[in-house]
Amino acid sequence: SQQGEEDPQALSIQEGENATMNCSYKTSINNLQWYRQNSGRGLVHLILIRSNEREKHSGRLRVTLDTSKKSSSLLITASRAADTASYFCATGHSDTGRRALTFGSGTRLQVQP
Amino acid sequence: DAGVTQSPTHLIKTRGQQVTLRCSPKSGHDTVSWYQQALGQGPQFIFQYYEEEERQRGNFPDRFSGHQFPNYSSELNVNALLLGDSALYLCASSLASTGPLNQPQHFGDGTRLSIL
Numbered sequence: 323s324q325q326g327e328e329d330p331q332a333l334s335i336q337e338g339e340n341a342t343m344n345c346s347y348k349t350s351i352n353n354l355q356w357y358r359q360n361s362g363r364g365l366v367h368l369i370l371i372r373s374n375e376r377e378k379h380s381g382r383l384r385v386t387l388d389t390s391k392k393s394s395s396l397l398i399t400a401s402r403a404a405d406t407a408s409y410f411c412a413t414g415h416s417d418t419g420r421r422a423l424t425f426g427s428g429t430r431l432q433v434q435p
Numbered sequence: 436d437a438g439v440t441q442s443p444t445h446l447i448k449t450r451g452q453q454v455t456l457r458c459s460p461k462s463g464h465d466t467v468s469w470y471q472q473a474l475g476q477g478p479q480f481i482f483q484y485y486e487e488e489e490r491q492r493g494n495f496p497d498r499f500s501g502h503q504f505p506n507y508s509s510e511l512n513v514n515a516l517l518l519g520d521s522a523l524y525l526c527a528s529s530l531a532s533t534g535p536l537n538q539p540q541h542f543g544d545g546t547r548l549s550i551l
Contacts (some may be wrong), residue, residue, distance in 0.1 A: 352537065370537075370538070370539060410477050414537070415536075421483055423540060425470075427476055
């Protein structure tokens with residue numbers, strides 16, 4: 323079953339606009355990761371944020387984590403057509419002995435040129 | 436530095452057949468995880484291999500089995516294929532000493548398996 327759920331399921335914006343995607347999860351986590359997947363390709367890691375961190379930046383990406391609300395957001399600023407892809411959050415829960423990431427169902431982002 | 440490579444890229448099989456998918460991890464990585472991704476869904480964890488043993492398994496039937504070789508490469512085998520096995524199968528590698536959950540997973544581009 324999916325642990326994380328992304329919202330919205332799909333998002334269409336114009337180049338230059340900002341895109342915000344949200345992820346909610348159900349159980350306590352060690353960290354949360356965001357991945358991008360271009361159509362028909364593998365997943366590419368974007369950012370890892372640990373449970374004791376609240377915000378992290380990488381280039382045009384900003385990720386926030388609110389463990390009290392069990393939610394995270396990914397903000398892409400000044401979007402480009404090349405940002406068109408599906409974005410997934412994935413959580414790690416080592417306290418359960420689980421050694422694999424649990425992925426959400428993803429947000430499909432379309433950036434119109 | 437070679438990343439994760441998977442073969443074949445595409446495969447078409449019929450119901451009841453058996454299939455073997457292959458994965459070579461990123462150089463320096465020793466842990467391989469397999470995921471199944473149905474169309475429009477997120478990846479679902481199948482199992483993870485380390486030191487040539489299955490270390491953890493997701494909620495998949497015994498028809499799904501795997502193997503890891505001394506050079507850390509891995510195979511995923513699926514027997515008695517069903518229509519519902521049609522999906523993109525992804526391999527991800529990591530380094531056990533860092534902890535697979537505390538580092539980025541490196542994914543291959545997957546094998547697209549279609550069952551007719």
